Amino acid sequence: MSVPQIKLSKITKTFPGVRALSEVDLALYPGQVTALIGENGAGKSTLVKTMTGIYQPDGGEIFVAGKAVNLQSPHAAFQLGITAIHQETVLFDELTVAENIFLGHSPKTRFNLIDWVEMNSRARALLDDIGASHIATDVRLKDVSIANKHLVAVARALSIEADVVIMDEPTAALSYKEIEDLFTLVEKLKSDGKAILFISHKFDEIYRLADRYTVFRDGEMVGEGLLADTPQNEIVEMMVGRSVEQIFPSRTLDIGEPILTVQNFSHPTEFADISFDLHKGEILGFYGLVGAGRSEVMQALFGMTHGTSGVITSQGKTISPKSPAEAIQSGIVYLPEERGKQGVILDLPIFQNISLPSLSTTSRNGFLRMAKEFELARTYATRLDLRAASLDQHAGTLSGGNQQKVVIAKWLAIQPNIIILDEPTKGIDIGSKAAVHAFMGELVEQGLSVIMVSSEIPEVLGMSDRVVVMREGRMASVFNNDDTLTAETLIRCAAGIEEQAA
Amino acid sequence: MTEQNAQNRNIADRLNTPLHSAVFSWPTLLLVVAIGLFILNVFASPYFLSPWALSDATFNFTEKAIIAFAMALLIISGEIDLSVAAIIALSSTMMGLALQFGVGTPTLVLIGTLTGLACGVFNGLLVTGLGLPSIVITIGTMSFFRGISFMILGDKAFNGYPESFAFFGQGYVWWVISFEFVLFIIIALAYYILLHRTNFGRHVFAIGNNPVAAQFSGVRVARVKFLLFCLVGLMSGIAAVLLTSRLGSTRPSIAQGWELEVITMVVLGGVAILGGSGTIQGVFVAAFVMGLISFGLGLLNVPGIVMSIFIGALLIVVIALPILTNMLKERRL
Numbered sequence: 001m002s003v004p005q006i007k008l009s010k011i012t013k014t015f016p017g018v019r020a021l022s023e024v025d026l027a028l029y030p031g032q033v034t035a036l037i038g039e040n041g042a043g044k045s046t047l048v049k050t051m052t053g054i055y056q057p058d059g060g061e062i063f064v065a066g067k068a069v070n071l072q073s074p075h076a077a078f079q080l081g082i083t084a085i086h087q088e089t090v091l092f093d094e095l096t097v098a099e100n101i102f103l104g105h106s107p108k109t110r111f112n113l114i115d116w117v118e119m120n121s122r123a124r125a126l127l128d129d130i131g132a133s134h135i136a137t138d139v140r141l142k143d144v145s146i147a148n149k150h151l152v153a154v155a156r157a158l159s160i161e162a163d164v165v166i167m168d169e170p171t172a173a174l175s176y177k178e179i180e181d182l183f184t185l186v187e188k189l190k191s192d193g194k195a196i197l198f199i200s201h202k203f204d205e206i207y208r209l210a211d212r213y214t215v216f217r218d219g220e221m222v223g224e225g226l227l228a229d230t231p232q233n234e235i236v237e238m239m240v241g242r243s244v245e246q247i248f249p250s251r252t253l254d255i256g257e258p259i260l261t262v263q264n265f266s267h268p269t270e271f272a273d274i275s276f277d278l279h280k281g282e283i284l285g286f287y288g289l290v291g292a293g294r295s296e297v298m299q300a301l302f303g304m305t306h307g308t309s310g311v312i313t314s315q316g317k318t319i320s321p322k323s324p325a326e327a328i329q330s331g332i333v334y335l336p337e338e339r340g341k342q343g344v345i346l347d348l349p350i351f352q353n354i355s356l357p358s359l360s361t362t363s364r365n366g367f368l369r370m371a372k373e374f375e376l377a378r379t380y381a382t383r384l385d386l387r388a389a390s391l392d393q394h395a396g397t398l399s400g401g402n403q404q405k406v407v408i409a410k411w412l413a414i415q416p417n418i419i420i421l422d423e424p425t426k427g428i429d430i431g432s433k434a435a436v437h438a439f440m441g442e443l444v445e446q447g448l449s450v451i452m453v454s455s456e457i458p459e460v461l462g463m464s465d466r467v468v469v470m471r472e473g474r475m476a477s478v479f480n481n482d483d484t485l486t487a488e489t490l491i492r493c494a495a496g497i498e499e500q501a502a
Numbered sequence: 503m504t505e506q507n508a509q510n511r512n513i514a515d516r517l518n519t520p521l522h523s524a525v526f527s528w529p530t531l532l533l534v535v536a537i538g539l540f541i542l543n544v545f546a547s548p549y550f551l552s553p554w555a556l557s558d559a560t561f562n563f564t565e566k567a568i569i570a571f572a573m574a575l576l577i578i579s580g581e582i583d584l585s586v587a588a589i590i591a592l593s594s595t596m597m598g599l600a601l602q603f604g605v606g607t608p609t610l611v612l613i614g615t616l617t618g619l620a621c622g623v624f625n626g627l628l629v630t631g632l633g634l635p636s637i638v639i640t641i642g643t644m645s646f647f648r649g650i651s652f653m654i655l656g657d658k659a660f661n662g663y664p665e666s667f668a669f670f671g672q673g674y675v676w677w678v679i680s681f682e683f684v685l686f687i688i689i690a691l692a693y694y695i696l697l698h699r700t701n702f703g704r705h706v707f708a709i710g711n712n713p714v715a716a717q718f719s720g721v722r723v724a725r726v727k728f729l730l731f732c733l734v735g736l737m738s739g740i741a742a743v744l745l746t747s748r749l750g751s752t753r754p755s756i757a758q759g760w761e762l763e764v765i766t767m768v769v770l771g772g773v774a775i776l777g778g779s780g781t782i783q784g785v786f787v788a789a790f791v792m793g794l795i796s797f798g799l800g801l802l803n804v805p806g807i808v809m810s811i812f813i814g815a816l817l818i819v820v821i822a823l824p825i826l827t828n829m830l831k832e833r834r835l
Binding site for chain 1: 516700703715716718
């Protein structure tokens with residue numbers, strides 16, 4: 001076989017508390033498409049950022065065309081002919097199409113000024129090349145449709161003499177027709193002899209385009225080979241792994257009456273026809289790929305989103321929360337995914353964070369009673385085993401896991417009926433994870449109902465009584481989490497792969 | 503703290519006692535500055551220590567401080583109102599207009615305060631309704647309000663306010679204690695309680711630190727901000743009554759440039775210009791500091807234009823100070 005155009009050898013990258021990549025290998029060959037496959041958080045994005053010079057690896061080597069290189073900046077990667085097309089591209093609305101394509105490396109005249117004629121003609125050629133002859137080069141980007149913007153981004157990526165093209169979920173935001181066009185383009189790049197890395201969650205795309213595959217799991221490379229020799233089942237098994245057993249608290253199922261009924265819940269753009277029941281004492285898991293609309297549904301239930309339709313019944317009463325304050329009054333609370341932005345208030349003391357939604361009970365006639373606030377904060381901080389020096393230290397001084405405990409304490413303190421947890425253990429250490437899981441078990445035993453949005457399959461399978469799977473803003477399926485429900489089933493359902501006859 | 507201590511789950515309420523925190527705080531430092539300025543003034547003029555001179559000195563800041571307390575809450579919440587001086591002009595003009603129809607003192611006071619409140623409602627609706635930055639909106643309403651005032655008055659002035667109306671800006675409650683000073687103390691106490699002792703005040707801090715997380719915690723962010731604009735408008739209306747009563751006339755250029763002095767007072771009082779933190783105690787002491795500075799400069803016969811340079815420089819220094827200390831801290835780390 002020929003020499004790989006780019007070869008990564010034993011690349012390691014660690015972030016504080018997390019080993020994002022652990023001695024991974026990857027090789028891309030000219031004229032071949034390699035699919036990079038893995039769950040959310042498997043390390044795919046970190047790898048892309050390492051290959052494009054945004055991150056520096058802590059260990060390992062990168063070879064381009066057989067020579068060891070050091071990609072110390074995006075510019076260095078650019079010059080070595082490595083380019084990436086991202087899911088969401090950063091382009092500039094107020095600049096023209098040609099300017100967007102050549103920003104940072106525009107052709108210059110003798111006087112070191114931009115050579116507009118040359119730039120426009122080269123932009124024209126690039127666009128024609130990728131089948132986008134309908135896009136004018138001199139219009140401002142804001143007047144170009146979303147799909148065409150994506151083509152401009154592709155043209156920008158190809159405006160350097162690239163030998164390695166990385167496509168990070170390029171089809172995520174495209175319609176069916178546009179995806180077809182993109183496939184044609186990939187075939188063309190392939191026949192031009194480019195080495196292509198194709199990242200996608202969609203198996204039909206992978207099997208259609210890619211020649212080779214590499215599977216990542218938890219920051220490690222767990223398999224690679226030729227797609228033609230490998231059935232889907234085998235790849236799904238590699239993605240999930242067999243031995244990532246975590247200990248989840250066992251509990252006796254004691255599920256009561258429905259406490260929350262959602263019928264035909266829809267939003268004009270984000271989701272449609274969501275209907276489910278949540279029972280007393282139940283943990284209802286929500287699984288899906290990133291962008292499936294799970295958080296959007298939950299934030300709408302919590303009154304953050306306007307313009308929804310459908311019927312929500314909580315404890316026999318029809319509710320339509322128009323603000324979080326109203327949702328909280330109906331006993332529904334929401335623990336947001338973005339802890340730092342939406343969850344804790346970093347510069348307020350711990351006790352004030354915890355008491356914020358409970359002020360109406362700790363205060364008297366609108367006047368604060370600090371002693372009550374400290375008492376409340378102490379009760380829940382102790383229950384959650386919060387590690388802090390004092391309750392008046394700023395929440396921002398705590399570790400991520402302990403910040404999450406502050407947010408959970410805040411919500412438990414109002415004694416809700418329903419608690420919605422959006423990625424409750426994302427980005428926190430193993431110890432805090434176990435504490436959060438144990439606590440969820442306690443909650444339902446006390447008769448609370450929990451909705452848990454999670455992208456981590458072991459967590460979904462380990463904690464949920466039932467699992468709702470969402471795909472592209474709709475409910476794909478609801479599963480009872482008995483012994484027959486497997487990770488493979490969930491992944492298939494979320495990615496839209498037909499169940500194969502065994 | 504060691505790992506073992508953490509295992510005991512003994513989390514203290516506070517690391518420092520409230521007294522310790524109060525001693526090592528900005529308002530305390532500011533108080534030292536105020537005392538220093540006081541002593542300087544004593545040396546600058548032999549007449550300064552007389553009770554009547556001291557009483558006179560308070561008129562320099564009481565009206566501005568009354569607005570500054572409400573402005574402090576607004577800035578802590580992450581918003582600002584640059585139109586306060588223009589609100590004074592409009593309120594004063596409305597009172598003068600009403601005067602032409604021969605209304606009595608109670609009606610005049612009511613019109614002055616209600617005009618201020620109405621301006622606050624207007625600002626609040628624009629900011630919370632449009633979701634635009636308040637600095638932009640209130641620059642707009644600043645020229646809008648004062649523009650109306652100019653349109654009504656031109657280069658003329660309203661005079662001839664009734665004698666009973668003079669009490670608010672010139673009257674004394676007891677001996678040298680003026681009505682304005684008493685009102686200043688009462689309003690300071692009211693805002694201290696509102697900001698530091700009520701749920702509303704806690705919501706203001708939460709919003710200023712992180713409006714998104716506050717919203718997610720069930721705080722009605724838009725409502726709180728709207729009410730703060732109303733309060734600032736109302737206080738500007740009250741200040742308009744006091745100032746008009748003290749001057750005994752209304753010109754469209756009344757209170758020109760006061761918005762800067764009010765904001766300087768707030769920032770000097772330790773309120774973070776980007777929101778999130780601050781105290782009423784700080785603003786209270788800052789009012790005295792500003793009063794002493796302008797009184798001292800007045801005693802030295804410093805012309806008004808130099809005073810305005812001084813106020814501008816002070817504003818820049820107090821805004822830059824926390825940023826510079828942070829830079830120094832980071833360099834040391």
